[in-house]
Amino acid sequence: MIELYDVWKTYGNGVEALRGVSVKIKKGEFVYVVGPSGAGKSTFIKMLYREEKPSKGAIFVNGFNVDKIKERQIPMIRRTIGVVFQDFKLLPNLTAFENVAFALEVIETPKKQIARRVLEMLDQVGLKGKEHSKPNELSGGEQQRVSIARALVNNPAIIIADEPTGNLDPDTSWEIVRLLEDINYKGTTVIMATHNKDIVNRTKKRVLAFEGGKIARDERRGGYDDAN
C-alpha cells in the first residue's frame, strides 16, 4: 500500500533531507516515525501525500505512483489519505460540524449524506454535543478530535499524523493515541510522526527511526530509544 524505493530529497537550499529511503508499509499497519529534529520525518510524511516531490526515487501510495502523477491528479490521491497536524489547521470561523463537512463539500457530496456522515464522525471521535462549537470554544484535545474526524470523513485508507500530540498535555495525548489505535483497529493504516517517547515506548508498534535523512532502525515492536 505504501512503497518507497531509494527516495532522496534535496531542498532548493541544498539541504539533503532524505538520503536513500526505502520502506514498505502494509495495509492496516500502525507505524511510528521517530528521530531527532531535522532527521527528515516531516519530509518523509509530506512525500506520502505529495506535498513534496522526491528529487530521486519512486513512491507508490494506494496504487498511485505519487512522484509521477500530474498536478490535476493530486486531489485523487489526497482523497485516499487523511492528514492530521500538530496545530490542527481548523478553519477558525467554522463550527466543528462545518470544519468536518467542508472536506465533503469540496468533493461535492450530496447535502443529506454530508449531515449524516459528519454527525457519525463527530460521534466516533467522542464529540457528540460539540457540533456547533467553534475551534476557540474547544480544548486542544477536542480540536484535535475535530481534525481527526475531518481526516476520516472521506473514509481514507491511510491516516497520516505529523506530531498530533505536540500541543497537548500527557493525558490528552494518550486519548488521541487511543483514538488513533481505535481507528487503526477498524482497518485504517496509521502513520504517526512523534517526539513522544512515553507513547512510543509503551504502545509497542512498528517504529521507523530516522537519522540524518535515513531510516536508521525499523522494528516491529520498537521503542523510541532502542538505539541508545
Ligand SMILES: Nc1ncnc2c1ncn2[C@@H]1O[C@H](COP(=O)(O)OP(=O)(O)OP(=O)(O)O)[C@@H](O)[C@H]1O
Ligand atoms: N521547505 C524546506 N526548505 C529547505 N529545507 C527544508 C525544508 N523543509 C525542511 N528542510 C530541512 O530538511 C531537513 C529535514 O527536515 P524535516 O522537517 O523533515 O525534519 P523533522 O525530522 O521532521 O524535524 P522536526 O522533528 O523538527 O519536525 C532539515 O535540515 C530542515 O531544515
